[in-house]
Amino acid sequence: MVVHMRHTRAHTANRRSHHALKGARFVACKDCGAQHLMHRVCLQCGKYRGRLVIDVLKKKVKATKKAEARKDAKKEVAKVEAKEKKEKETKKK
């Protein structure tokens, strides 16, 4: 496709004058006072318009359990790697 008409810089700038991004709109939660996005659930208390939508405590417990499991897995990997290193060193001798 061929551009038919030349756009002046002013025309381009005028068109782009509406392209700026606007900042996110935050409001205070009515229940806990924390800042959260408009028309979204408060992630601090899990409520939307006074109604409990997310069980925040349950989610936190699950997240901590997952983090602990990840830590344990990392430790085990480190142990296995250390063992393999030792075996390699003994084989060299």
Ligand SMILES: [Zn+2]
């Ligand atoms: Zn809240």
